[in-house]
Amino acid sequence: MQHTVCVTGASGYIAAHIIQKLLAAGCLVRGTVRKSPDAYPFLSSMPGAGTHLQLFTADLLTEGSFNKALQGCSTVMHTASPYVINVKNPQRDLVDPAIKGTLQVLASAMKTPSVRRVVLTSSVAAITDEPDSSRVINEEDWNTRSSLKRNPYHFAKTMAERAAWEFMEKEKPGFSLVCINPSMVTGPSLGPGLNTTNGMIRDIMSGVYPGIMDLNWGFVDVRDTAEAHILAMQTPEASGRYICSAKELHMRDLVHLLRSSGFSSYPLPKLDLSGRAGTAVMRVLSWTQPKNTGTFIRTHIGRSVHYSNAKIQQELGLTFKPVEESIVEAAEDLIRHAHLPKKN
8 A cells, every 4th residue: 555644844854864765665755844845956856756745835833734735644754843952042943833833733633534643753852851871761761851941952852742642642633643752863964954963073073072071972873763753654553652772972982983984184172071070171161152052061961871772673673774884974974065174
C-alpha cells in the first residue's frame, strides 16, 4: 500500500532527509513550508519530487493552516518547531510556536479521518536540561527544571511534547502518537541552511571557543534520525517516546577528531580548560556570553550526560552510523555550503 505522508517544516534539516527517504520508498509526500513553495528548489529537485512531492504553505500560529496539507494522509510527521538558543522573546519566539504549532497539527489530524499515526519530533531537551553524571537517562525521564528564563529552548520542547500527550489523553483521537527524541543531530545537510548542532561544530572550528571545556553531548546522524521517524511510521507496535542518540562525545574528543581528520588548519581550541580550575573559570566567563548560551554552559559544564538508546534499537530496530563519521561529514558539508572557509 502506498503511504501518503505529511511532513511539516519540510525545509528543515531533519525533515528534508525524511522527505528524501520517503520519496525513495515511493511514498506520496505533502510537505508544509513557511514561504512560497518555489523558495525551496532543493526539495523540488529531489529524485521523485516531480510526481510524489507537493508543498503547501502553512504557519504554526495560524488556525487551520495545516488542514489542506493533511487531506488523504495516513501519517503526519510534525518536525516544524523553532530551534534557536538565543532569542529576544522566548515566549513569542520559542514557546508559542512550539506548543501552538503542535496543537494545531494534532487538531488538523483529528479532523482528517485518514490519519492513523502522528510522529512528533521532540528532543532530549524534553528529557533533561541538567545531566546527572551518575546515571543513564531513559524515556521515563522528563525535564522538570527549564523555564522561560532557564534554557528556554529546552522549556519549549518540553512543553510542546507534554501538550501533545495531554491532547492525546483528553481528546482520544483516532490516531496514535509516537515521539522521537534526538540528541545533537549532525551530518550533511540537503539544504543551504545551518542547523544548531552543525553551527556548534562551525564555532568550534572558527575559534569561537576559548578552550576545551568539560562538556559532553550525545550525537546522532541526521539520516538515522530520519530513519527513526520512518520506522515509527512503519512499526504498528511503536508507542511512547524514543531517545534517538548514538553515542556521547566529550568536547576534547570532538576537537581531537576534527584535528586528526584533516581540519588542523582551522583555529580549533588548544587550551584544555576541562579540569576543576578551568571549569570554575568557564562558569565565570559564561556570564559574558549571550544569556541563554551562558545558561546552557552553567547547567551542563562539569556534568556528563549518558543516554540509553536500548528502546529505539529493540522496538524499532534502528542501527546507528558511527557519529565520528557523521561529524567529519558535517565539517566537510560546512565548507561545501560556505559556512566555513576552504581548508588552507
